[in-house]
Amino acid sequence: MQLISLSFADLALAAIGVIALAVTTAMLRLGVARTLVVAAIRTAAQLCLVGLILEAVFAERAFVWIALIALTMLLLAGREAAARQTRRFTGGYGFAAGTISMFLSAFVTTVLTLVVVIRVEPWYTPQYAIPLLGMLLGNTMTGIALALDRLTQNAWREAAVIEARLALGATAGQAVADIRREAMRAGMIPMINAMAAAGIISLPGMMTGQILAGSSPWEAVKYQILIMFLIAAGTGFGTLSAVTLGARRLFDDRHRLRLERLRRATS
Amino acid sequence: MASTRPRLLLRGLSIGGIGPLDAAIAPGECLALSGPSGAGKTRLLRAIADLDPHGGECRLDDRPAAVFAAPAWRRAVAYLPAEPAWWADTPRDHLRTPDAPAGHDRLAALDLETAMLDRPLTQLSSGQRQRLALLRLLDGQPQVLLLDEPTANLDADNIARVEALVADYCAERDAACVWVSHDPGQRRRVAHRQLALDGRGRVTTCN
Known part of the structure; x- marks a missing residue:
């Protein structure tokens, strides 16, 4: 066709x-x-x-150009993730935490997939690299933005509880454990739901596109499964990294809650 | 008491323009702290518990706070806020030792029933929660108590019970206590010494 x-x-x-x-x-x-x-x-x-x-x-097909595009995508995604926070970390820390996390998860997942799974020659062939990275960055960004927003909002709202636990001798990690767990869940639920609904309730966009472009449905399905798994891993590890960095920033080395490191976004 | 090494020593303690506060509190001794609303009493207690960045030095048994891991310091130097927060469903979930027999003696001393430990916190009155918060604090066996208006929601009988329990605890364990109270009568009853903050957060002695 x-x-x-x-x-x-x-x-x-x-x-x-x-x-x-x-x-x-x-x-x-x-x-x-x-x-x-x-x-x-x-x-x-x-x-x-x-x-x-x-x-x-x-x-x-020059590597420099592809790398430049990938870097631009990463920085834009980091900016977008930071912009979606109601209470942001001061000093660009939210941007840094999001961008580093997306770099670690989305970039590493993309490169691994190109080299180990798809085994395309050269590994940075743009037809594969750019769409893969785009989908991973987009989903990871959503996860990180949701998780960081939940983390900072809940830390603000439940400061009394966090400090009550600290005052009774809890470590920062123990005091923030519940809030961390909720933030992780908030970041990963969209992706888990998407996996559970794939094919039954929704036909994923990439698969639809491949079928429209003339691929056999079977080939499109295999790519879609690959992408779903990559997105799951990328979003999960990216969210984990961002929540870990964010939760650490909420406290100092004396396990004190430092809410002055957050400021309300002016919208 | 001059010969005894202080349990809690505060040297030049200051936070956000409040203080400096110098005090040596002996084992078993209680220091009352008073002052107008907003003078900074709570902030000083929080500074002693190392919950906020502050100036000056706090020592427990002559060991500076810096040599303690922060959680260990706060287990030993325990701060009871004026409005204690709860995170789990029942009081028992908040206790370090949910089945300690010592806890049962204290329950009775505070006119609380054991069954209350398993009741949802939303069903308990503010006075009951306040007494349970003291129980939760003592459960950690601290050596210093930092109490911020611990009887604000209580009737006269329960005020007396809290005062007696704190006095017993401090005598039994040689614990030191800093008690913030707006009530002059209470300060005279519970404290061996009194300090006051003026409206600008400076420390003045008053007796």
């Missing part, structure tokens, strides 16, 4: 639905029309830009 190439006219047809929705919501005064249109335009512009860049990189 050959991939049917879409023309800009085809995309314009698809846009009619969005425009109709925008007009309808504007008439009903629901107050989302403007945001909807802006988001739709952003989608088109951002994806076209990425498409152009990827076309160039795929043609060039």
Whole structure:
């Protein structure tokens, strides 16, 4: 089966639905029309830009360019994870914790997969490396953002309980154990749910894309299982690392709760 | 008492413009601390328990806090906040030694029933929780008690019970005590000596 190439006219047809929705919501005064249109335009512009860049990189296949794109993706993901916090660590610590964790989990998982599982030559072949890294970074970022947000919010709200435990001689680790556990769960639940629902309730996006592009469903399924496992491991270890770094930052070496290291985000 | 080595020694203790506080508290001795609301009594107690960064030095039996691991220091120098927080469902889940016989004697001394240990905390009154918080504190067998208004929610009978239990504990174990109280009558009853903070957080002696 050959991939049917879409023309800009085809995309314009698809846009009619969005425009109709925008007009309808504007008439009903629901107050989302403007945001909807802006988001739709952003989608088109951002994806076209990425498409152009990827076309160039795929043609060039130079390691430097691929590494540069990967680094940009990592930094943007780190910034996004930090921006989603209601109470942020001061001094860029939240950004650092998120970025380091994503580097450790998403990058290591991607490289291992390219070298050991897919065994593509060279290992940084962009058709494999960029989409893999993108999916891992996206999911890991969501996990880390959710987990750090839960960690800092709960630490703030339950400061009295944490300090009560410290005052009775608990270590920082014991005093924050419950909150840590909840934060880990918050970060990993979306991924666990996605694995449990895959194929039954939702057809995962990557698999759908591969089938549309002409792969046999069986090949698409195998790749999807690979991706799910990678995302599970990447998100889990990334979240674990970020929560560990974050929980450590909440205390000093005398096991004191240091909430002044958090500040409320101005939104 | 001059010949006895102090159980708790505070030297130049200060935190956020409050203090400096110098005091030597002997084994079995109780020091009362008073002052207007917001003067910094709680912050001083927290500093002694090393819960906040602070200036000056605290020594337990002549050993500086820095040589203790922080959790060990706080087990020995135990701080009871004015509004104790609970994390588990029942009081018993908060005890270091859930079945200690000594705990039962103290329960009776505080007019509490053993069954209360297994009742959900939400079903207990604020006065019962406050007495259970003292029980929880003593359960760790501290050598210094830092009590922040420990009888604020109690009626006269229970105030007397708490005062008697703390006095017994300190006498029995040679523990030192710093007792923050707004009630002059209570300070005279429980304390061997008194210190006060003025509105700007400076320490003044008063007797």
